Amino acid sequence: MLTALLVMSFIALLLGAVLGFSALxxxxxxxxxxxxxxxxxxxxxxxxxxFPGCKPYAMxxxxxxxxxxxxxxGGEEGIRKLADLLGMEFKPFGEDTAAQKPKSVAFIxxxxxxxxxxxxxxxxxxxxxxxxxxxxxxxxxxxxGCELCVAPCPVDCIIMIPLKETISTWKFQYPAPPxxxxxxxxxxxxxxxxxxxSQ
Amino acid sequence: MxxxxxxNGGVHPPTHKAQSTQTxxxxxxxxxxxVVPLHQHAGNSAKPAVQVGDHVLKGQLFGMPEGSxxxxxxxxxxxxxxxxxxxVVAHPSGLPDLCVTLLPDGRDExxxxxxxxxxxxxxxxxxxxxxxxGVVGLGGAVFPSDLKLRPGTQKIKALVLNGAECEPYITxxxxxxxxxxxxxxxxxxxxxxxxxxxxxxxxIEDNKPAAIAAMRAAVSANSLNTMEVVVxxxxxxxGGAKQLIRVLTGxxxxxxxxxxxxxxxxxxxxTAYSAHRAIEHGEPLISRIVTxxxxxxxxxxxxxxxxxxxxxxxxxxxxxxxxxxxxxxGPMMGVPLPSDQVTVTKATNCIIASSPALFPPPPPSxxxxxxxxxxxxxxxxxxxxxxxxxxxxxxxxxxxxxxxxDCIECGACSYMCPSNIPLVQYYRFAKSEIWANERExxxxxxxxxxxxxxxxxxxxxxxxxxxxxxxxEKAAAAxxxxxxxxxxxxxxxxxxxxxxxxxxxxxxxxxx
Numbered sequence: 001m002l003t004a005l006l007v008m009s010f011i012a013l014l015l016g017a018v019l020g021f022s023a024l025x026x027x028x029x030x031x032x033x034x035x036x037x038x039x040x041x042x043x044x045x046x047x048x049x050x051f052p053g054c055k056p057y058a059m060x061x062x063x064x065x066x067x068x069x070x071x072x073x074g075g076e077e078g079i080r081k082l083a084d085l086l087g088m089e090f091k092p093f094g095e096d097t098a099a100q101k102p103k104s105v106a107f108i109x110x111x112x113x114x115x116x117x118x119x120x121x122x123x124x125x126x127x128x129x130x131x132x133x134x135x136x137x138x139x140x141x142x143x144x145g146c147e148l149c150v151a152p153c154p155v156d157c158i159i160m161i162p163l164k165e166t167i168s169t170w171k172f173q174y175p176a177p178p179x180x181x182x183x184x185x186x187x188x189x190x191x192x193x194x195x196x197x198s199q
Numbered sequence: 200m201x202x203x204x205x206x207n208g209g210v211h212p213p214t215h216k217a218q219s220t221q222t223x224x225x226x227x228x229x230x231x232x233x234v235v236p237l238h239q240h241a242g243n244s245a246k247p248a249v250q251v252g253d254h255v256l257k258g259q260l261f262g263m264p265e266g267s268x269x270x271x272x273x274x275x276x277x278x279x280x281x282x283x284x285x286x287v288v289a290h291p292s293g294l295p296d297l298c299v300t301l302l303p304d305g306r307d308e309x310x311x312x313x314x315x316x317x318x319x320x321x322x323x324x325x326x327x328x329x330x331x332x333g334v335v336g337l338g339g340a341v342f343p344s345d346l347k348l349r350p351g352t353q354k355i356k357a358l359v360l361n362g363a364e365c366e367p368y369i370t371x372x373x374x375x376x377x378x379x380x381x382x383x384x385x386x387x388x389x390x391x392x393x394x395x396x397x398x399x400x401x402x403i404e405d406n407k408p409a410a411i412a413a414m415r416a417a418v419s420a421n422s423l424n425t426m427e428v429v430v431x432x433x434x435x436x437x438g439g440a441k442q443l444i445r446v447l448t449g450x451x452x453x454x455x456x457x458x459x460x461x462x463x464x465x466x467x468x469x470t471a472y473s474a475h476r477a478i479e480h481g482e483p484l485i486s487r488i489v490t491x492x493x494x495x496x497x498x499x500x501x502x503x504x505x506x507x508x509x510x511x512x513x514x515x516x517x518x519x520x521x522x523x524x525x526x527x528x529g530p531m532m533g534v535p536l537p538s539d540q541v542t543v544t545k546a547t548n549c550i551i552a553s554s555p556a557l558f559p560p561p562p563p564s565x566x567x568x569x570x571x572x573x574x575x576x577x578x579x580x581x582x583x584x585x586x587x588x589x590x591x592x593x594x595x596x597x598x599x600x601x602x603x604x605d606c607i608e609c610g611a612c613s614y615m616c617p618s619n620i621p622l623v624q625y626y627r628f629a630k631s632e633i634w635a636n637e638r639e640x641x642x643x644x645x646x647x648x649x650x651x652x653x654x655x656x657x658x659x660x661x662x663x664x665x666x667x668x669x670x671x672e673k674a675a676a677a678x679x680x681x682x683x684x685x686x687x688x689x690x691x692x693x694x695x696x697x698x699x700x701x702x703x704x705x706x707x708x709x710x711x
Contacts, residue, residue: 041643043644044646144646165292166294167294
């Protein structure tokens with residue numbers, strides 16, 4: 001009886017020690033769920049979700065303090081991905097959420113710019129270069145289109161320019177049902193299908 | 200007799216090749232204007248090297264290669280540059296791209312052309328020469344040839360020269376082999392030299408007896424015993440690079456693997472011809488053979504200057520009245536041109552005038568019944584019906600799992616589909632969506648990184664400021680203490696100076 005008790009408590013102590021040790025040794029820094037949510041968010045750092053950046057919003061979602069439908073730049077696609085990740089139902093944008101806009105980049109009218117550096121301080125991704133009393137300019141490739149630089153500008157010289165589609169960003173459309181009215185082959189597949197039937 | 204291998208599937212569409220091989224290659228001549236796109240190759244667009252108003256000579260550089268994957272672009276004739284602007288190019292999107300417009304002066308005056316002795320030049324220099332001569336793959340992929348001529352991890356056993364030309368209607372390689380076999384063979388020998396390849400295998404489909412005879416004659420005339428013309432069976436898409444490599448050598452090139460790492464490389468016959476022109480004659484790639492066929496009076500092959508407008512070109516062949524559009528490439532893989540104002544590029548191997556009679560609108564597509572006829576014909580051994588299912592449902596991750604990117608978009612599946620489903624359209628849609636997602640993801644990662652650095656910087660600045668303030672307070676306290684305990688005036692002065700010193704940089708650098 002005593003031996004059994006001793007053996008059992010020894011095993012319990014040993015396992016407890018192993019568990020305690022691994023809890024310290026293999027400790028996961030931060031919440032992995034936050035990183036997963038953050039990876040889905042578009043990283044515009046625009047604050048339209050009412051949180052100061054994508055990471056804080058991700059933390060709020062992970063803590064259950066924020067809804068998943070508060071990110072306009074992520075679009076409905078983003079909500080869908082978040083819903084998938086968190087095992088929730090898809091939720092359309094609420095009425096209080098900011099409207100979705102086409103992806104744009106900021107542009108500084110360099111003739112009007114007075115070099116006040118306010119926009120440089122507002123930019124969350126350091127995409128504006130310039131110095132005090134020097135002209136500023138936006139590095140378009142790094143601009144996320146968050147619009148945070150627009151409001152602070154005292155001379156209203158920043159405008160948002162929607163990105164135009166170029167050949168390198170152009171996408172093939174989802175195949176539409178064929179239009180019998182147009183005789184012109186609008187895709188190679190139509191042609192392909194045709195040469196098959198004309199043999 | 201060489202043992203040939205097989206690839207899975209393949210189809211036998213009607214070839215329609217006879218109509219454009221009746222007459223020899225004709226010179227298309229000088230058009231009224233030439234619009235030369237600066238992005239005619241895979242990789243980065245070339246950087247403009249001329250200015251509006253410049254008078255240029257034939258073969259003068261229009262665009263310098265930019266970055267490692269890029270190629271040069273040249274003036275197709277002598278004349279004046281009238282514009283460097285965005286113009287609609289031969290691309291299914293119908294979107295504009297940067298082009299150089301040249302007004303020919305009619306003199307067709309060459310730059311000084313320098314011939315290079317390839318045996319006396321080291322391969323790296325020859326590769327650079329080909330890069331600056333704008334030599335790219337003329338089979339359709341327009342990948343810079345100099346990059347494909349870089350040796351891989353293995354010694355190249357076989358250099359495959361692709362003269363299969365499996366797609367219906369297209370005969371530009373056939374005619375080039377018939378008429379200029381000698382230069383193709385010499386170009387191939389140069390490529391073999393650069394790659395230090397063991398042998399050259401020229402694969403030609405058995406429906407081109409004239410080309411086979413001409414190439415065989417050229418090989419024996421040049422007494423090249425490392426080169427062999429191999430006749431391969433006619434089957435679509437036997438001219439796909441991977442398929443031809445498989446047929447000739449038995450090697451299967453997996454997705455994402457460089458074929459040079461497997462000891463084999465493949466070039467189109469026209470690319471070998473251009474390489475020869477560039478090395479032996481110092482002529483950059485400024486023209487190519489284009490098949491003009493379909494709904495025209497006289498189907499024929501033309502040697503066309505890059506940048507020639509399609510409408511001026513089809514006028515030479517006489518498009519019939521009911522022509523309702525033009526297809527660039529063949530009927531299986533080609534793309535409809537957005538307008539007849541666009542110009543010929545290095546990728547334009549064929550222009551087919553289409554008409555409702557030639558290509559009537561397809562019957563409506565029916566649901567997929569999973570008959571797997573597409574599986575039987577798929578040369579990449581994919582499951583087209585599953586790829587269709589996932590692409591249709593926009594389930595792109597799953598489509599990638601089923602190796603969507605191994606699809607060569609040959610169209611054999613759509614050709615066979617009894618339900619007339621435009622399968623390749625779905626694959627193209629899925630591929631471009633996946634690419635767009637990846638671009639977005641890259642942009643998001645960059646923004647995340649920059650934002651994190653931004654926060655770090657602000658935190659660091661805050662800390663520095665706090666430290667400075669603490670130091671200042673400490674010094675002030677010390678000065679006060681010294682004054683109250685009656686330390687001599689000298690020490691107080693020293694401490695005051697210290698305080699000023701600490702305070703000074705802060706006042707000189709106001710908050711940015």
